[in-house]
Structures are given as C-alpha cells and as structure tokens.
Amino acid sequence: MSGPGSWTRAILALGSNLGERRGTLSAAVADLVDRPEVRLVDVSPVVSTKPVGGPEGQPDFLNMVIAVDTTLAPLELLAHCQGVELAHHRERKVRWGARTLDVDIITYGELVSDDPALTLPHPRAAGRAFVLYPWSLMDPGAVLSGQPVAALAAAAADMAGIEHAELEPPGLGTALP
Structure with missing residues (x-):
C-alpha cells in the first residue's frame, strides 16, 4: 500500500435508478x-x-465507472463516497433497493482487505457486468484479482441485460485532466 500523502489509483462504480439519473451521475x-x-x-x-x-419492480439503473487518484486512505475515501451519496439523498432502507445514488469502491490500488467496513477488491465486483463492462470500455487492459475485466464482464450473468445509455459520459468530457 502507498504511504501517507502518496497517490493511489482507485476504481469507483456509480449507479442510480431513482430521480434524474443522468444528472445525478454527472453531479x-x-x-x-x-x-x-x-x-x-x-x-x-x-x-x-x-x-x-x-x-422486484425497481426501475433500470444507469451505471458508470470512474478512475481516480487519491491521497485519502481507504476508509477516508469510503467516508467521502458515502458523504456524496448522502448529498444526493441516498437512503439505506432496503438492501439492494432502489436508490438515487450508489458509489462503491471497487479497487484501491493493489490493496486486498477483508475489513468488514471495506472489503477490497469489492467482494461482488468480479461477477457484476454492470461494473465490469463500463470499466472494460474505459480501460480495455484492466485486471481485477488477476483476471481481465473484459473477460469477467463477458462471463457475468447480467451481461445480457446491459445497453449503452449513450456513447459518451454525461457532460464530463471537459472534466478530465
């Protein structure tokens, strides 16, 4: 793991299936x-x-993945992500229920952790095309736990239900460095 103040690459997955989903993801x-x-x-x-x-009966999700570099420690990054969820009116009433915003830390550098507060890599990411497929589009060479992300996406049970919401991210092209 990186030392204090050094930059670590993290992969974050974002999803929304309530409200103005596209605007929520952008914001x-x-x-x-x-x-x-x-x-x-x-x-x-x-x-x-x-x-x-x-x-049953939830609306469809819009999902995306971002790569960030951060000097925040893993649990600090988790607290930051949860703060952003709260700012977008995320309520945790039903596990895997409908939500305005979900932000998951998928990886934090090469860190492997079984901490119950933040298990890394994300314990279910390797089987979720809604995370893996957009990640593979963003980074075709990405690897998760030694496996190519694109291959994991192709094998995921939910791959058949994925559609492109648009060809480019929602108004984020100018946000990149």
Missing part, C-alpha cells in the same frame, strides 16, 4: 473529485442495466 462525479485529495483520471461510458438483486 456525483463532480462532487467526488471536488477536493484536492481526489483527482479524476478517466470516466467510462454510461450503461443502462436491469437491477441485480433487491426487491
């Missing part, structure tokens, strides 16, 4: 990188996906 990316300890590196295209797990 959430801006909010996530609106501090000096977090720098936006890359942004995936947005995909539309069916909900995985949770209650």
